[in-house]
Amino acid sequence: VxxxxxxxxxxxxxxxxxxxxxxxxxxxxxxxxxxxxxxxxxxxxxxxxxxxxxxxxxxxxxxxxxxxxAIVTDFALVHAHRADTAGNLQFRGTARNFNPDVAMAGRITIVQAEEIVAAGEIDPADVHLPGIFVQRLVEVGRQETGVEIEKLSSRGEDRS
Incomplete structure (x- = not known):
């Protein structure tokens, strides 16, 4: 550590x-x-x-x-919202903060994507990480955990 x-x-x-x-x-x-x-x-x-x-x-x-x-790793494990078959990735929300850096630092980057589409289906302006940094793709589908990690509440009212 x-x-x-x-x-x-x-x-x-x-x-x-x-x-x-x-x-x-x-x-x-x-x-x-x-x-x-x-x-x-x-x-x-x-x-x-x-x-x-x-x-x-x-x-x-x-x-x-x-x-x-600098940090260069043997393997990088990354989760993406969408990927195309060329390895171009789109991240959702805060996954955009560290995932591009993690993927770039890996000699071999393995991506689990919720959806994999044909090459060219992701507009180049919407690519968050180019496929040159990705060596392996695995489609996992949208993962629903059934566990809510956020709780909506307002002053004086508990909605738990």
Missing amino acids: ELTPQGTLAERMRSGGAGIPAFYTPAGVGTMVAEGGLPLRYDGDGGVAVASEPKEVREFDGTPYVLER
């Missing part, structure tokens, strides 16, 4: 997908993220067996930045 600020995680994945090996960010300067010592592995007695190493810090225009390495 590695502690990484959320924006830094997204940029590490985006950089990995873009072929950029590392980048500098101000996030984490002056913390254990930059200075090292964060537990990476614990021993059997609850002590720290392996701690993180310090990261390179450089100053640009008077502001310190931490060097963060």
Whole structure:
């Protein structure tokens, strides 16, 4: 497990997908993220067996930045709303936030799509991730869990 600020995680994945090996960010300067010592592995007695190493810090225009390495994964598992047979993807809602970066960071990206349509059926302007980043497609259909995760309520009235 590695502690990484959320924006830094997204940029590490985006950089990995873009072929950029590392980048500098101000996030984490002056913390254990930059200075090292964060537990990476614990021993059997609850002590720290392996701690993180310090990261390179450089100053640009008077502001310190931490060097963060890109993330490239062997596999990326992604869920898409729609895909075409060429691997072009459309995401729905907040799935658009991280899924493109996750897919780009994977050497092999496996996509489960609710619907797979013929190549060309998705308007190019509506493609959220081009098929060049996708190696495998699996159609899973619309998944209904039967569990409501949102509850509509208004002041003074409980609708649970």
